[in-house]
Amino acid sequence: MAVSLLSTPMYWVLNLVICILYPACKTFAHLFPAVVGLEPSPSGEDPRQNCGLYAHYLFYWTIYYVYWWVEYTLLSFLMPYVPLFYEAKLLLFFWLTSDHFKGSGYVYHRYVMKEVLHMCNLAIKEVDEKLDVRNKKSLTDVAKHVGSIEDVNFRSMEC
Numbered sequence: 086m087a088v089s090l091l092s093t094p095m096y097w098v099l100n101l102v103i104c105i106l107y108p109a110c111k112t113f114a115h116l117f118p119a120v121v122g123l124e125p126s127p128s129g130e131d132p133r134q135n136c137g138l139y140a141h142y143l144f145y146w147t148i149y150y151v152y153w154w155v156e157y158t159l160l161s162f163l164m165p166y167v168p169l170f171y172e173a174k175l176l177l178f179f180w181l182t183s184d185h186f187k188g189s190g191y192v193y194h195r196y197v198m199k200e201v202l203h204m205c206n207l208a209i210k211e212v213d214e215k216l217d218v219r220n221k222k223s224l225t226d227v228a229k230h231v232g233s234i235e236d237v238n239f240r241s242m243e244c
Contacts, residue, residue, distance in 0.1 A: 087165060089169065089170075090172055104178045108149070108182040111142070111184070112142045115142060140193045141189050142189075145189035148181060
């Protein structure tokens with residue numbers, strides 16, 4: 086068995102608090118500020134309109150469930166033999182969900198958003214090459230009414 090600073094019950098409690106309860110409360114408070122009793126910001130801006138925070142919370146839960154699946158299926162046999170694995174996991178998830186660090190938002194904007202924009206540009210190029218003029222005009226008219234990913238205004242992830 087590997088070295089660990091936490092007892093098993095202490096790890097279970099910290100895992101529940103850091104990885105599930107704290108992010109769930111923060112996500113709920115962001116999505117439903119009136120329910121939590123938050124007053125509107127002095128500028129009158131609705132904090133739910135901040136796309137950066139949506140990306141932060143959505144990507145956190147995506148990372149959490151992917152990690153949970155990998156841990157459950159693949160890592161469950163290796164975890165007891167890796168020194169300080171549980172502590173490293175708790176630190177990683179605290180970094181991902183923390184209001185100060187906003188790690189999952191950082192990962193999203195640094196790596197994922199770049200790939201999404203690249204794939205959108207590839208799709209636009211492919212559509213431009215494959216469609217004739219009449220279909221391009223129809224698609225352009227629809228896109229004007231629907232919008233595109235470039236229309237999204239990404240602001241700071243601060244509330």
